[in-house]
Amino acid sequence: MLSKFTAYLITHSNAILTDAVESIVNVIASGFAFYSIYLSAQPRDENHPYGHGKVEFFSVFLEGGLIFIAGILIVGKACYNIFFPEQIQHILKGIGIITATGIVNFSLGTYMIKQGKTLNSLTIMADGKHLQVDAYSTLGLLVGLFLLYFTGIQQIDVFLSLGLGSYIVYSGYALLRKSIGGLMDESDFELIDKVVLVLDTYRKDSWIDIHNLRVQRYGHELHIDCHMTLPNYFDLVKVHEEVSAVDQLVNTHVHVDTELFIHADPCLPACCHYCRMKDCPIRSEEKQIDIPWTSALVVKNKKHFEDTFHEANKLS
Numbered sequence: 001m002l003s004k005f006t007a008y009l010i011t012h013s014n015a016i017l018t019d020a021v022e023s024i025v026n027v028i029a030s031g032f033a034f035y036s037i038y039l040s041a042q043p044r045d046e047n048h049p050y051g052h053g054k055v056e057f058f059s060v061f062l063e064g065g066l067i068f069i070a071g072i073l074i075v076g077k078a079c080y081n082i083f084f085p086e087q088i089q090h091i092l093k094g095i096g097i098i099t100a101t102g103i104v105n106f107s108l109g110t111y112m113i114k115q116g117k118t119l120n121s122l123t124i125m126a127d128g129k130h131l132q133v134d135a136y137s138t139l140g141l142l143v144g145l146f147l148l149y150f151t152g153i154q155q156i157d158v159f160l161s162l163g164l165g166s167y168i169v170y171s172g173y174a175l176l177r178k179s180i181g182g183l184m185d186e187s188d189f190e191l192i193d194k195v196v197l198v199l200d201t202y203r204k205d206s207w208i209d210i211h212n213l214r215v216q217r218y219g220h221e222l223h224i225d226c227h228m229t230l231p232n233y234f235d236l237v238k239v240h241e242e243v244s245a246v247d248q249l250v251n252t253h254v255h256v257d258t259e260l261f262i263h264a265d266p267c268l269p270a271c272c273h274y275c276r277m278k279d280c281p282i283r284s285e286e287k288q289i290d291i292p293w294t295s296a297l298v299v300k301n302k303k304h305f306e307d308t309f310h311e312a313n314k315l316s
Helices: 001-009 014-040 054-085 091-119 122-151 155-183 189-201 234-254 269-274 304-315
Strands: 209-218 223-230 257-266
Touching: 001 014, 001 091, 014 054, 014 091, 014 122, 014 155, 054 155, 091 122, 122 155, 189 209, 189 234, 189 304, 223 234, 234 257, 269 304
Parallel strands: 223 257
Antiparallel strands: 209 223
């Protein structure tokens, strides 16, 4: 941040000031991100039975909001300089300083995104993405500054600042959208697809269907609840074994610490036509179809035979 403001004081370039202002956001947002990661790592307590992971969404919200506001201010400053331009000087010195900051930001951002994925931390990934966005905007800034240096057209600086400011506004909006979605427990369909693929790939014959599946993210942990239809002649011990098997399966293959709440439903005669259970003592009809599990199917709050019944009615 200090390097970029130094470059601005040397050159008086509005575009370099744009890059420098965004660095203020980097410092403030990273400070709050540091605290939110510390807080999200705290163990559950009586007041926070699901842990403290949701604070990461507040961190992303703050970062996105600051980026958005910075972008608005940058666009406003650029519009002002259309009517009241500043004389740019010592542009090569500014280019050298800005190049160094861009390399540092891109390297650090790439490392943070990699670690964020490894640790399943939304905050670290968001902060790394922010630094990468900063590096990309710096690259665009350098292209514009070189054009300005070789052509001498002062207006390039203003329009370059407008373009970078608009890009920063969009980046802030994207982070705000993601954080609000997380705070409101918006469905993460990519994550649901991953969970459903694991369940369908390793499903047992006794798992007749899974429905009303919901996935919530709390920091680096997932909470999944669903209904699972099992043969109605299973005793409580057997039901517990099947539920535990699902829990172990998801925690082994999804590679995220996951807490599952599974409500066991007894099977009905209408389930027989797609039930995979062999030598079932209560089967009322032979298995007729095989229903692969998909996200669209398992998130619905109804057993699979209800879907096949409605589809049959549509066809008739």
